[in-house]
Amino acid sequence: MENSDTDPRLLVLAPGDNIAVARLEIADGTVLQVAGRSVTLQRAMGFGHKLALRDIAAGERIVKYGAPIGSATVAIALGDYVHSHNVASNYMASTVPVEAAL
Amino acid sequence: MTDMRGTAMRGWRRSDGRKGIRNYVAVAYLVECAHHVSKEIAWPYREAGAHVIGFPGCYPNAYALKMMQRLCTHPNVGAVLLISLGCEGFNKKLLERTIRDSGRPVQLLAIQENGGTRATIQKGRDWVEAQLKDLAAQPTEPMDVSELVVGTICGGSDATSGLTANPAMGRAFDFLVEEKAAAIFEETGELIGMEDWMAERAVTPELGIELKACVAKAARYYETLGYPSFAPGNADGGLTTIEEKSLGAYAKSGASPIAGIIKPGDIPPRGGLYLLDVVPDGEVRFGFPNISDNAEIAELIACGSHVILFSTGRGSVVGSALAPVIKVCANPRTYARMADDMDVNAGRILEGTADLDTVGREIFDLIKQVGAGEMTKSEGLGHQEFILTYKSFEPIGPACLPAVA
Numbered sequence: 001m002e003n004s005d006t007d008p009r010l011l012v013l014a015p016g017d018n019i020a021v022a023r024l025e026i027a028d029g030t031v032l033q034v035a036g037r038s039v040t041l042q043r044a045m046g047f048g049h050k051l052a053l054r055d056i057a058a059g060e061r062i063v064k065y066g067a068p069i070g071s072a073t074v075a076i077a078l079g080d081y082v083h084s085h086n087v088a089s090n091y092m093a094s095t096v097p098v099e100a101a102l
Numbered sequence: 103m104t105d106m107r108g109t110a111m112r113g114w115r116r117s118d119g120r121k122g123i124r125n126y127v128a129v130a131y132l133v134e135c136a137h138h139v140s141k142e143i144a145w146p147y148r149e150a151g152a153h154v155i156g157f158p159g160c161y162p163n164a165y166a167l168k169m170m171q172r173l174c175t176h177p178n179v180g181a182v183l184l185i186s187l188g189c190e191g192f193n194k195k196l197l198e199r200t201i202r203d204s205g206r207p208v209q210l211l212a213i214q215e216n217g218g219t220r221a222t223i224q225k226g227r228d229w230v231e232a233q234l235k236d237l238a239a240q241p242t243e244p245m246d247v248s249e250l251v252v253g254t255i256c257g258g259s260d261a262t263s264g265l266t267a268n269p270a271m272g273r274a275f276d277f278l279v280e281e282k283a284a285a286i287f288e289e290t291g292e293l294i295g296m297e298d299w300m301a302e303r304a305v306t307p308e309l310g311i312e313l314k315a316c317v318a319k320a321a322r323y324y325e326t327l328g329y330p331s332f333a334p335g336n337a338d339g340g341l342t343t344i345e346e347k348s349l350g351a352y353a354k355s356g357a358s359p360i361a362g363i364i365k366p367g368d369i370p371p372r373g374g375l376y377l378l379d380v381v382p383d384g385e386v387r388f389g390f391p392n393i394s395d396n397a398e399i400a401e402l403i404a405c406g407s408h409v410i411l412f413s414t415g416r417g418s419v420v421g422s423a424l425a426p427v428i429k430v431c432a433n434p435r436t437y438a439r440m441a442d443d444m445d446v447n448a449g450r451i452l453e454g455t456a457d458l459d460t461v462g463r464e465i466f467d468l469i470k471q472v473g474a475g476e477m478t479k480s481e482g483l484g485h486q487e488f489i490l491t492y493k494s495f496e497p498i499g500p501a502c503l504p505a506v507a
Contacts, residue, residue: 008454011265021265021340023452048261049340062342065269065353067299069346082342089343091295 005036010051014066019050019082021064032079039079050082062087111473113245114180117205121245122177123408123473124151125237126424127230129183130174131156132197133190139219140185143226148484151237152230153423155400155488162191165382165493168367171200172404174208178424180240181207181233183226188214207233245473248282248373252469253402253410254354255288257395260415260433261339264350266461267413267432267448272356273462274411274469275375279358282373286364286405288380288398290320291329291391292351295344300352300377303360308501312363313377320381327386354413363502365495366401371503378405379498388492396420396489399427409469419443421480423488426472429479430465445479 006012010020010032026032028044035053045051050064056076061068070087080086113121129152131140137156144152155173157166174182174197182201186194194210201208209229216222254271256263275285293300297317301310332344341347361374370376380401381391392398395418399410403425410425412418415432417440431437434449441447446465450456472478 011452011454013265013269013458023454046338046340048265050342064346065349066357067296067345067349067352069349070343083340084337084342087342089295089345091298091343091345 006034006053007032010034012053013064016066017063018053018056018060019062019064020053022047022049022051034079037078041081043081045081052076052078052080052082054078061090111245111247111470112242112475113177113249113473114240115243116175116177118175120177120406121243121249122179123245123475124178124424124426125180125240126151126153126178127181127183127233127237128174128179128424129154129185129226129230130170131158132170132184132186132192132194133160134158135160135187135190136185136213139213139222139226142219142223143183143185143230146227147230147234148486150234152234153486153488155423155490156185157192157490159492160190162193163492163494165366165495166490167193167197169400169404169490170197172367172369172406173400173424174201175204175206176403176406176424178408179206180237182209183229183233184208184210185222185226186210186212188212207236247278247470250278250283250408250469250473251286251370251406252278252283253286253288253378253399253405253407254413255395255398255402255410256351256354256413257420258414258416258418259350260436262432262434262449262452263413263415264353265432266451267415267430267446268350269353270446270448270451270458270461271411271413271430271465272353273458274465275354275356276358277462277466278469279356279373279375284370284373284376284406285356285358286370286376286378286402286407287355288378288402289351290317290377290379290381291324293317293348294321296348296352299345300355300360303358305359305361306501306504309360309362309504312499312501313360316363316377316379316381319379319383323381323386323391327390354411362504363498364405365498366493367404368498369406378402382493383496384494387494391493393491394489396422396487397491399425400488400490409472411465411469413448417443419480419483419485420487421478421483421485423486426478427480427485428465428468428472443479443483
């Protein structure tokens with residue numbers, strides 16, 4: 001399950017997922033290996049927050065544990081933080097304002 | 103009770119062909135007024151296999167009657183003592199007949215007709231003691247995994263639940279279904295946003311439509327109660343959408359095809375994965391569908407579950423009457439604090455010391471050990487919680503249990 005070319009602080013939940021989850025809080029500016037590439041975190045990541053494992057095109061499904069949890073609203077690059085600023089529900093408009101989420 | 107640890111699964115065969123992994127005497131109160139007497143009767147035998155269940159309401163309720171009928175004829179139950187006050191509305195004669203028709207010894211004692219509290223406790227204890235002796239002498243038979251029914255629930259959840267314990271239990275469910283056991287998941291109110299994805303797993307398109315309707319019913323019900331499905335706190339925890347939040351609970355279902363929908367007290371007709379619809383039908387009535395985890399556990403057991411898998415992040419301690427509860431702890435810190443209460447440490451997934459398959463396999467193996475007589479942590483600690491309250495249901499529709507092709 002573990003991607004050896006991805007930092008152990010990131011948990012890859014299922015093969016085929018395009019996001020990984022932080023196992024613990026990771027500080028702003030931390031350099032992480034993500035799918036073999038070196039990425040500098042642009043912001044602190046809390047436990048359970050998500051990061052892109054590869055480039056994701058706008059409109060593409062975000063896949064976690066093999067299930068779609070929404071779609072990218074803009075292009076997301078490998079190593080980008082993934083949350084309500086770049087992902088929207090396919091089910092209903094997010095009930096949480098972006099500012100509250102960030 | 104016979105100690106079967108370290109051996110293969112064995113069960114007590116009942117007249118309906120099902121086998122029990124335990125051989126308990128159920129002491130069932132038929133109204134709250136008979137609860138104290140029931141507790142007193144069972145107390146000296148609580149570690150010998152006497153379990154208290156019951157319905158507190160005085161007014162009759164079809165759901166509660168069906169639940170009690172199913173629970174009193176559950177394969178883990180070998181004999182039943184019914185304790186009535188005497189004037190309650192419960193249909194005790196029908197319940198008694200159901201139990202007798204199942205071939206189980208049954209005794210109905212009405213407190214008002216048996217000289218009150220003290221005399222009824224004595225009569226009840228004499229009966230329980232005699233039954234426990236008889237049950238201890240009953241032979242067991244080899245039992246296969248395909249004869250098992252296993253239910254799953256989460257409670258005291260935190261951000262780790264959906265990442266470790268729930269998907270690990272889902273993996274254990276996949277192993278069970280592969281070996282033709284019946285596996286039941288529920289909490290339709292926590293599947294909102296996952297229903298389209300879930301419907302794709304249904305064995306027929308008609309069942310897929312029913313699965314969506316089932317979640318829509320839950321969404322309406324909880325909305326009426328003013329229960330929010332996605333709160334700002336969820337986003338702070340890193341959850342972006344309602345789908346992602348529901349995915350955590352949904353992960354308990356694993357990846358097998360969904361074979362059907364059942365309601366409380368419906369017994370899965372064959373092996374496979376089933377969704378238990380726990381949300382009442384019709385207009386909102388009687389308040390919250392399930393007031394706490396044990397209400398759902400009782401429903402899973404009424405559907406024939408021999409064992410319950412319980413995922414917890416914050417650290418629930420409950421067990422249940424009638425069926426062993428396996429506690430799968432999602433959070434490694436909680437595990438360190440409460441290891442005595444936990445059967446499995448799924449937090450290792452988060453620490454990177456075990457993967458999902460390893461923990462899923464561990465849960466699967468533990469189910470078989472518990473089926474062979476090993477006690478779970480909550481059983482060993484004497485947890486025998488039980489809750490049954492008022493509800494109303496319509497029978498399931500014809501599309502809910504597609505025939506095997």
